[in-house]
Amino acid sequence: SGSMVFRSEEMCLAQLFLQSGSEYDCISELGELGLVEFRDLNPSVSSFQRRFVSEIKRCEEMERILGKAAPGMCHVLTPGYAYCQNNRQVSDDCVLQSGPPELLLEQLQRLEMELSEVARNKEKLQRNLLELTEYTHMLKITRAFIHSRSRVSFSLFVSGLIQRVKVEAFERMLWRVCKGYTILSYAEVDENLADLDTGEISKSVVFLISFWGDQIGQKVQKICDCYHCHLYPHPENDEERADVLDSLKTRIQDLNNVLHRTEDYLRQVLQKASESAYTWVVQVKKMKAIYHILNLCSFDVTNKCLIAEVWCPVSDLANLRGALEEGSRKGDATVPSFVNRIPSTDTPPTLLRTNKFTSGFQSIVEAYGVGDYREVSPAPYTIITFPFLFAVMFGDLGHGLVMSLFALWMVLTEKTQKKKRSSNEIWATFFSGRYIILMMGLFSVYTGLIYNDCFSKSLNIFGSGWSVKAMFTNQQNKTLQNNALLMLDPNVSGVFSGPYPFGIDPIWNLAVNRLSFLNSYKMKMSVIIGVIHMTFGVVLSVFNHLHFRQKYNVYVLFLPELLFLLCLFGYLVFMILYKWLAFGARDSSQAPSILIHFINMFVMQGKDITPLYPGQTGLQIFLVLVALLSVPVLLLGKPLYLYWLYRGGKGLRRRRVSESSVFLFDLADVVLHQAIHTIEYCLGCISNTASYLRLWALSLAHAQLSEVLWAMVMRLGFNITDRMGVVFLVPVFGLFATLTVSILLVMEGLSAFLHRDQKRFVSGTSITCYCFTLNCFYKLSVS
Incomplete structure (x- = not known):
């Protein structure tokens, strides 16, 4: 329903009775x-x-086999090969029609x-080929050694190959x-030859x-x-050498x-294995996940039925029953599995x-905490408030347009990007x-x-809306030449015709x-936005109080909180708006300072200052008193009311409280929690109002960085007036674009993102519901 967008789903605890033989199919359907x-249900069992x-363990063995074969399969695949992972027409059907784990394990073991x-055969052949190659090189090179020693008679020879790095030590040891x-x-x-034992490619030396x-x-043999020399027999004469070389060549x-x-x-x-690799990977992952879930279940007294307990949305109970029926049908169970809703505290x-x-x-x-069960969710409002408050700090038409186009490109190409599955975390x-960036x-x-x-x-x-001509028509040229700065007075007729239709008047840029x-x-806009936020x-907390049938919280929590906030900072917003409306250009010099008035409001002074x-x-004294009185109400209202209900309230109210598990009442505990809440709220109102000034501070920083970047980079290109200026403007613009993207869009954007205050009036102490799903396994890759 539509209300589920603004509040978490209504959940119930259900008990599943899974018949033996169909439990795997039922869990798979769920x-x-x-x-x-x-x-x-087995927390004490290891x-x-x-x-x-x-x-x-069987599934882990299959994972090991697939992991061992995956590099080879990825190596033989060509880019044009119709891999099952990208050809989704057959993948889903293959995965859903998974057979028993024993058959899949047997198939993978055969593979x-x-x-x-x-x-093994390939390695043996490669080793034999390497030995023959080394023998061939040895015979060709040692032929020159024999001819150079034709005048000396020797009884024995030892010949072979050794790694180049070992030759010097080998020679010293022989000597x-x-x-x-x-x-x-x-x-x-x-x-370059590979080592027979390690397989490393290195330079080798033939010795005789x-x-x-x-x-x-x-001794020579032992050395x-x-x-680790590779020794080969040496022929006795040239005829034998030639015969051996011919034999080796063949x-x-x-x-x-x-x-x-x-x-x-x-x-x-x-x-052939890679055609089914995606299916196998998903099947094994699904099997392992299903058996992990089955380990959470317990057996009934007859050991013929598995019992599981699940948290399920009330609106999906019918779908839950349908999934159990479908699982029982696939498992050919004689007795269908069923669900029973059970009460829970x-x-x-x-x-x-x-x-x-x-x-x-x-x-x-959820980065600030998961909302309590059935509590109002701030996420729908965050869709607007988060990017808007970011934009208050990042207000720039050009930078916002670049960011929007980048996010729009990601949105339009999201299907392609998902298929690539980049491993880059950033x-x-x-x-x-991408949608957050688009909104921002x-x-x-x-x-x-x-x-x-x-x-x-x-x-x-x-x-x-400002006219320079109307201001200085009657001025002499000497006045214009002798003054570097001249002020436009809106009180002069014709100088100010009215506000700019949308936004800030462009003359303020000069x-x-x-x-x-600005x-x-x-600064004033930041305070107004912060107080409204x-x-x-x-106000959102009212919906929580009414939904949980705690109407008393509206009077002892909501009203004191609202009065404290509005009587102090709401009044500050009123003074800002009133000053904007009450004082115009003619009497702007007589406008009093809001800061002085706001400070005097707390010290009960300011009679000599123009109101x-x-x-x-009188109004300010009244507002301060209301704000101060709302603090003890906020601190003691809820504990005293609950104590009155527990000790001397009406029976109906006592029963209502006991039904909501407040029967075991501890006054000290309630007072302690309420004191913490009161201190946190009162100090939070003050600190957050001040912290909302970061909207102004980050906006100022962004505007100044943008202005400095334009003045220090782009203006250099525009200052060159000859024909070479066009050529020089190209690298200048490239530098300007690079610095704009890196400093203003990325660094300053992240800074504004981090400084965006997330003030929420929800508890944030619950836990998220992690529903068991198998859909995530369809995004796996073999590698």
């Missing part, structure tokens, strides 16, 4: 609808002792065995151990060691083993062919339905708040038109006293 939040632990076997009875020759291989005697040979060609066929087969297996969780537009604003509200934050940009355009501010310049759309005028205007929050209106002193 997860597809996302209607209920399950309660844990996670490892619950009923469906083995099923969860893992096949992939493991192919991977020291063998005492010079060896000759070492080595040369670097041109091709000539030595005498078996004892020296044993080679110590340095074997390398055969191995390359076999390896290519193995890789093709592996690619086919992975590509526990406070239900807060459920506020949102969509893609309102979810961002609801998140902002971009994800901006994208999730549109409101900034509105306030920029009111401030008549566009990149620190004013727009003269309707023509200024005025020297522009800053003092500061006064924005706080008053609106106090704003007749009877001001």
Whole structure:
């Protein structure tokens, strides 16, 4: 219903009786609808002792298999391949028609065995190919070593390959151990080869060691083993060397062919598996989630029925029954599952339905606390107040337009951006708040038109209401030349024809006293907006009191709060508006200071100061007394009333209070809570009224930064009047645009966003209702 937008859903506690054999299908149907939040009926049982632990382990085993195979599947996929994740025509049907976990596990285990076997064969082939390649390089390089030693006779040779970084240490070790009875020759291989054990690509060196005697040979063999050398047999003559090289060439060609066929087969297996990978991932995630929910349930005394307790919106009870019926039908249960609504004294969780537009604003509200159950939700009002108060600080037509266009681009391309699923957290934050940014940009355009501010310049759309000609027609040229500054007097006939139709008159952009005028205007506007905002929050609390049937809170809480706020700060707003209306241009010099009057209002002085209106002193004393008297009423009204109801009230009222669980009355506890609330409210009214001046402060900072940026950057390009000025203006404008986006739009925008005061008059002490849903798993990716 429409009222659910402004108040959380009415919840009820329901008991589900899930028949054995259909419990999985029933929970699956409930997860597809996302209607209920399950309660844990086994809080004292550890996670490892619950009923469906083995099923969860099975799901984790399937996750492990998919995680192991995912890199290979992502590697073989081509950009044009119709991946099931992007081809949503078949994905939903595949996921919903999930079979038993045992069949899926068996299928994935077969896939893992096949992939493991192919991977082992591929690794073995690659190792053999690498050994043959190394042997070939060794035979080609050592041929030159043998020819250079043709005059020396040696009995034995040891040849092989070693990593380039180990050669120097290897050579020193041979010399020291063998005492010079060896000759070492080595040369670097041109091709980078992979290590047989680690697989790292590195430079290798072919070596040939000539030595005498078996004892020296044993030492050489041990040293080679110590340095992980790859040793290969050395032929005795050139004819044998040539035969071995021919044999190696043939074997390398055969191995390359076999390896290519193995890789093709592996690619086919992975590509076929990738067609179902998205479905498998979602199915496994759903299974695991469903079994986690089933672990929250308890069994009845006959062990034939699962019992679950859920929080469910009252309006969705019919859908809950329909989901159980559908689950029983899919599970072929002989006895259908059913739901039974049960009474409960526990406070239900807060459920506020949102969509893609309102979810961002609801998140902002919940950042300050989740509203109590059935409490008025401030989120619908925040949709307007949040971007508007931001725009008061960020009022610039140009900057607001840029922000709006950026947000509009994100909104129009949201489907494409969601498919990309960027891992950049900063971009994800901006994208999730695209509607908030859009609203902030549109409101900034509105306030920029009111401030008549566009990149620190004013727009003269309707023509200024001030006339310079009427002021200085009768002045001599000498007067105009000798005075750098001249003042326009609105009391002179024809100088001021009337206010600007919309916003601030553009002539103020040229005025020297522009800053003092705008500061006064924005400061008073901030106070007015702040008091209205706080008053609106106090008025919202009335709806909570009436909804919870606590009518006495209207008299002992709402009225004292409202009187305290309006008698002090509401009166301040009245003085601001009265001064604007009562004093014009002719008598502006006689207008008294509101600040002095407001201070004198509290110290009960000011008889010698000119009053704003007749009877001001008496009214101010009356308002101060009402505000002061409302504090003890706010402090003691509710505790004394509840104490009177508990001790000596009428029986009807006592029964009503006892039904609302206030029968166990503790006066000290109630007084303590009310004292905290009173202090927080009274100090909060004062501090928040002052803190709303940040609307003026941030607006001033933004305007000054914008003006400095224009004067220090863009004006440099406009000052060059020759033909080269056009060429110079291009990089100047690029620098201006970059600084505008980085400093004014991003940094100053975030600053205004953070300084936006969120004053809400709700409790914010509840917990959010997290409904069990399976829809989130459709956004998963295999990788």
